[in-house]
Structures are given as C-alpha cells and as structure tokens.
Amino acid sequence: MLAAERRDHLLDMLARQGKIVAKDVAAELGISEDSVRRDLRELAAEGLCQRVYGGALPASPAVADYAARQSVTPDGKRRVAAVAAGLVRPGSALILDGGTTALATARALPPDLDCTVITHSPTVAVALVEHPRAEVILLGGRLFKHSAVTCGAAAVEAAQAVSADLCLLGVAGVHPDAGLTTGDAEEAAMKRALAARSAETYVLASSEKIGTASRFRVLPWEEITGLVTDAGPGHPVVRAVTSRGVQVLQAG
Amino acid sequence: MLAAERRDHLLDMLARQGKIVAKDVAAELGISEDSVRRDLRELAAEGLCQRVYGGALPASPAVADYAARQSVTPDGKRRVAAVAAGLVRPGSALILDGGTTALATARALPPDLDCTVITHSPTVAVALVEHPRAEVILLGGRLFKHSAVTCGAAAVEAAQAVSADLCLLGVAGVHPDAGLTTGDAEEAAMKRALAARSAETYVLASSEKIGTASRFRVLPWEEITGLVTDAGPGHPVVRAVTSRGVQVLQAG
DNA sequence: ACGATACATGCAGAAACGTGCAAGAACGCG
DNA sequence: CGCGTTCTTGCACGTTTCTGCATGTATCGT
Missing domain, CATH: 1.10.10.10 (Winged helix-like DNA-binding domain superfamily/Winged helix DNA-binding domain)
Incomplete structure (x- = not known):
C-alpha cells in the first residue's frame, strides 16, 4: 500500500x-x-x-467532498491555484485551460464570483457548476482521452469565436531554453489558440514542472504575461526566466 | 523489452x-x-x-473522480441504462443526452466498445474517457448549471453539424397525452436538435418519470423510435404508449 | 482522582530515492 | 565492414523518506 x-x-x-x-x-x-x-x-x-x-x-461539512476531490492535488499545485485564482477580476472574462492545475484553480475561485469562464475542459466546466454566478462557456470538439480536454480543428475554431481578459494556461514543462512545452501537438495548438484570444496570459506551473521540457512548444516567453509557480525565487530556472522579462508570481 | x-x-x-x-x-x-x-x-x-x-x-482527472463514479445510481435507472447500452452497435455513432440516466448508460457501455459518442454533457464526456476506443465529440456552448449540459444557440448549432445512427434521450416526464417533456425550454430545444440528427431515437425513462409531465414538450410520440423503461408492461401509461405504436423496451 | 486510551516525539531498521558510472546495444558515418 | 557516438540499462553508493516501536505526556471516561 x-x-x-x-x-x-x-x-x-x-x-x-x-x-x-x-x-x-x-x-x-x-x-x-x-x-x-x-x-x-x-x-x-x-x-x-x-x-x-x-x-x-x-x-467543515460543506467541504467534505470537496476535500476528497482535491485528494490527488499536491500541495504545490494548490498554492499555485490559489494565487492564480486571485488574478481573476470580478466581471471579467477568463479562459481556463484543462489539466489538474487549472482544475484546482477553478475550485479555488470564490464561490460567488461573477465572471465568464471559457474552457475546453469538461472537468473544469463541471467543477464550475457549483459557482452559481459564473457563466461557463464550453468549447466543443473531439475529446482527447489523454488529458480529457477538447482539441483539434473544431475546438480551435470554437476558440476563435471568443475573447477574454485573462487566460490561465497549464503546461507540462517550463524550461529556460525550450520555453513552455507540452506532450501533445494538438494540445499545444489548442493552448496557443486560447492564449491568442486573451489580452493577458499567465502560465501555471508547480515546481515539479520547472526545468523540464516536453516535445511540443506551446508559446515562447515573449507571448506570456507572467508565470505563476511555487518554485522559490532563488531557483535557477526562475531566475533565468525572470531575466527574460517574464513576470514571476510567487506561490510560496 | x-x-x-x-x-x-x-x-x-x-x-x-x-x-x-x-x-x-x-x-x-x-x-x-x-x-x-x-x-x-x-x-x-x-x-x-x-x-x-x-x-x-x-x-488524469478521469480517474480522479473515482469517488463520484461510485456514487449510487438507483436500481431502476441502472436497469434502464443496461438495456440502453445494449442498443449501441459497435462501430456506430451515438448521440447521448445529459442527465443521470444518460450518464449511467455511458458507464454501462462495454469498456472497449469501438464507437463514436456525441454528447452535450461534460459529465458524460468525462465518464467516457475511460473507454479507450470510443471517440467522444463534445458539443460546446453555454453551460446550463441546472442540468450541467450545454444548451443555447451555439450548442444547437454545433449539433447541426453532426449525425448519428442512434440517439438516447433522457426526459423529465413521460405522459400519454403530454408526450415527452422537460423542465426547461432551452433543454427541450437542445434535445429536439439532437433527436433530429439521428436515424433512430430512444427515450430513457425510469419508472418515476412515467405518468408525469413537465412544462416543455420535447418531442411528440411519432418522432421517437422507442422507449426504454423499467415500468412493467402492465402499467397503464406503458399500455397507452404502446397502443400509440411506440416500441417499449422492458428493463425489468 | 485514577485507570485507560490516545497522543507526540525520538529512534532505528528498512525501503525507496537520485546520481554517477560503466558495460552494452543501437545507430550513423566513413 | 569497422569505428566512434549516443542512448539505454543495471549496479553501487550515499541520501532521504517511511514505518513501527518505545517512551513519556496529555486527554478522556468513570
């Protein structure tokens, strides 16, 4: 066991x-x-x-099953999610990626937040059902089993039809040279499409992602507004990223 | 190796x-x-x-809500779901509605079934992540909190773009005179749009729905292929429906 | 107040971990 | 075909983490 x-x-x-x-x-x-x-x-x-x-x-009685659902969310992710949730302004439109960190962020949003959330993750969408004042727009398309988000041509097309103030993206790898990467080409394309429809884009990356790289580039450093991570400011990768002009939000 | x-x-x-x-x-x-x-x-x-x-x-978020999967489905719904799942032919395209009965049906599908499933329910979509050979098409749009499915103009439009062999619909009420009804106008419209894109349409209704009616008509009896229910063949409503030429599949 | 139970802490053995290294296989190239 | 390179794999090592036990303390029920 x-x-x-x-x-x-x-x-x-x-x-x-x-x-x-x-x-x-x-x-x-x-x-x-x-x-x-x-x-x-x-x-x-x-x-x-x-x-x-x-x-x-x-x-507390209310969070009884909330806790169970968070069970597989490690500590770092949760801290990152809390900081990311703080970036969301009431009344604004938010694009939320799929993945565990984005899911944790959805759950970390204030329960009565009044905003529009656009996502390609059915899991995130379902989680937001409990936020009565949040309007949820789900981007349709073919579902990718691997990460449980919609990807592909139809999903990218659906993404073109929206626009938002803030985009929160999860990635598989954050590396000073390789940039922001993920393990699947379709996913990378979808993330790019999402970022392109938002005024600001922050990347969420808990510390275990920092310094790693996967096969497919999502975005270069220049195209994101900032990085939210729980890796310390002294971490070599964090320092390297900061020196490239990327705003790093500490989730310590 | x-x-x-x-x-x-x-x-x-x-x-x-x-x-x-x-x-x-x-x-x-x-x-x-x-x-x-x-x-x-x-x-x-x-x-x-x-x-x-x-x-x-x-x-994967799919396995993360393992707990949710274990939640109890009433016996009647489960029997209806089992029969409904038996209607799905390998290799065919299936439109699956939202709601608890449809969700139970998704879970009742053989794990390695090779088919295409089109749905407007993120919950159903997530449940099907565990079926490796099933291709899942999620219809996007605005999420209706009440039933956790996408509805509205965008969702109906997305539905127009697909077609299927079989459509499995859940409804809120099954009444000999009122027909098939549900509690929300948008939902009713969405269900109509789904049924229109399929060669055959079966309605899933566990016995507590039988004989009741809600505010909005989904479809008249003539437009469905059959009804799957666990109400006995002797039930007056079932007899009335049968006499109207609707095929009734017993989930006893 | 007192016995019983639960608790925190420290400790030691065991298991799992990451890293460096070397042997070997696969590969490309001349 | 031969050679060098690269990648993979298993082993050895020191380190970290986990787990159960023992000890002394705190808390509960009576």
Whole structure:
C-alpha cells in the first residue's frame, strides 16, 4: 500500500462516512495506528480535515467532498491555484485551460464570483457548476482521452469565436531554453489558440514542472504575461526566466 | 523489452488498476526498479502520471473522480441504462443526452466498445474517457448549471453539424397525452436538435418519470423510435404508449 | 482522582530515492 | 565492414523518506 494511496483512502472515507476512527482504519488497512495518526496530522495541517481525539472529522461539512476531490492535488499545485485564482477580476472574462492545475484553480475561485469562464475542459466546466454566478462557456470538439480536454480543428475554431481578459494556461514543462512545452501537438495548438484570444496570459506551473521540457512548444516567453509557480525565487530556472522579462508570481 | 513498450505497459497498468508499485512492476517485467523509476519520472514530467513514494498514481482527472463514479445510481435507472447500452452497435455513432440516466448508460457501455459518442454533457464526456476506443465529440456552448449540459444557440448549432445512427434521450416526464417533456425550454430545444440528427431515437425513462409531465414538450410520440423503461408492461401509461405504436423496451 | 486510551516525539531498521558510472546495444558515418 | 557516438540499462553508493516501536505526556471516561 502506497503512502499517497493511504492518504486518498482516508479522505475518501472521510467524505463518505463523515468521520475517521484511527484505530479502526489502522486495522482495516493493516497498518499501525501511528501511520494513521501521522497521515491525519498532515492532512489536518493542509486543512483537509479536522483532527479530533481518536480520529478526524471533515474540515467543515460543506467541504467534505470537496476535500476528497482535491485528494490527488499536491500541495504545490494548490498554492499555485490559489494565487492564480486571485488574478481573476470580478466581471471579467477568463479562459481556463484543462489539466489538474487549472482544475484546482477553478475550485479555488470564490464561490460567488461573477465572471465568464471559457474552457475546453469538461472537468473544469463541471467543477464550475457549483459557482452559481459564473457563466461557463464550453468549447466543443473531439475529446482527447489523454488529458480529457477538447482539441483539434473544431475546438480551435470554437476558440476563435471568443475573447477574454485573462487566460490561465497549464503546461507540462517550463524550461529556460525550450520555453513552455507540452506532450501533445494538438494540445499545444489548442493552448496557443486560447492564449491568442486573451489580452493577458499567465502560465501555471508547480515546481515539479520547472526545468523540464516536453516535445511540443506551446508559446515562447515573449507571448506570456507572467508565470505563476511555487518554485522559490532563488531557483535557477526562475531566475533565468525572470531575466527574460517574464513576470514571476510567487506561490510560496 | 522495448522502452516504449514498457512505457505503454505502465500507462496501461495505471489505467487498469489505478496505481503502480515500482517494485512489483519491476519484478513482473523482469527489469530493474531503476528503469521503472526512470520511466515513471519521465511520464510524470509529461503529466501522464503523478509520482508518489513507492510508485505512481494516475494524473488524469478521469480517474480522479473515482469517488463520484461510485456514487449510487438507483436500481431502476441502472436497469434502464443496461438495456440502453445494449442498443449501441459497435462501430456506430451515438448521440447521448445529459442527465443521470444518460450518464449511467455511458458507464454501462462495454469498456472497449469501438464507437463514436456525441454528447452535450461534460459529465458524460468525462465518464467516457475511460473507454479507450470510443471517440467522444463534445458539443460546446453555454453551460446550463441546472442540468450541467450545454444548451443555447451555439450548442444547437454545433449539433447541426453532426449525425448519428442512434440517439438516447433522457426526459423529465413521460405522459400519454403530454408526450415527452422537460423542465426547461432551452433543454427541450437542445434535445429536439439532437433527436433530429439521428436515424433512430430512444427515450430513457425510469419508472418515476412515467405518468408525469413537465412544462416543455420535447418531442411528440411519432418522432421517437422507442422507449426504454423499467415500468412493467402492465402499467397503464406503458399500455397507452404502446397502443400509440411506440416500441417499449422492458428493463425489468 | 485514577485507570485507560490516545497522543507526540525520538529512534532505528528498512525501503525507496537520485546520481554517477560503466558495460552494452543501437545507430550513423566513413 | 569497422569505428566512434549516443542512448539505454543495471549496479553501487550515499541520501532521504517511511514505518513501527518505545517512551513519556496529555486527554478522556468513570
């Protein structure tokens, strides 16, 4: 049993039965109570649950299943998402990419935010159903299984018909020389099309992406407004990017 | 064993069992754990999986809402969905509506079914990500919060561009006189547009819908091929509908 | 107040990790 | 065909991380 898997299991159980008894779950998973306690302590530190004597309770009833859905979102991504969500102005139009970071950003938006969100990710669209005042425009097209977003000619065409104030893009790799890259050519084209329809474009990249490069170039540095990352300002790649005139927003 | 082959095997395993344990897969494939780790590192860099201590977990949002997939579908709906899924021929094109019954149908499709699915429901689209051989076309447009499907002019227009062999529609009410109805005018229009693009149209209605009517008419009886329901053949509404020449498929 | 249970902390063995390195295969080129 | 280059792969090493146990402390129920 993987540690991360155990963590997910705990959150899942928390969402489903509303509580966790350390002793029981230890017996159920065949691990020591100490490990359970350790996990619960960490989850509580991240605000995903409320630690109580004997086990844990959901952080708050409202976020019970919210937490479970965030379970696979690592810490860095969540911080990046929080900063990215802060960039969105009420009343503005936002283009939101697919991918886990963009999804986390959607969930990090204030629940009653009044704005228009344009996305090619059905997952993001579904997540935004819970934001009653947000108008969601879904760009149709062929669904790419790999990343669960629409891509291809039809999707790019649909993107041409919209325009926005702000575009938040996720990428697979951020490298000083290679620039912003992703693993699929269609995806790269779609991201380019999205960025082209927005006045400003920020790239979201948690630290594990920093310094890596994938096969397909999305955009050169000149065409983005800024980078949101949780990698420290001292990180060599961050410094290199900054020296190229890219605004770097710290999600520390 | 080729490197690319190994990579595929890892992704396949990830999709199938939801996790990878580096040690196990190394033993299974007869290669060193180092190679497995290297592969996982690269896959993670491309965003294809999430690296965790001891192995890897899926990064795909599709598998992330595993919990949602486990949510309970009432028995009647499930039976209706099973019968509806049986109507889909391999190699054909299918239009699938939104709503819980349609979603259950999507999940009831054989996992390796080779077909094209056209839908205006992002939820259905996401559910179908797990069907590797199904091509999913998502109809874009404005998202209706209430039912989480795209509706409106843009969505209807997108629907005009497709055509299919079979259309499976959910409705809110099935009544002998009022016909097939739903609670929103835009939704009704969208459903009409979908049915118009398909050679055959079946309506899915679990028994609690039978005999009720909502405000907006979707289609008259003449324009549908059949009705799939779990209400018994002796049910007065079912008998009335049958007498109007509608084929009724029993999901008992 | 007291026993029982849960807890945090420190510790040690074990497992997993990243890196450097060298042997070997695949490849391109002369 | 031979040679050098590049890429891959497995091994060795030192490092980090995890996990269960032991200890002493805090909290709960009675």
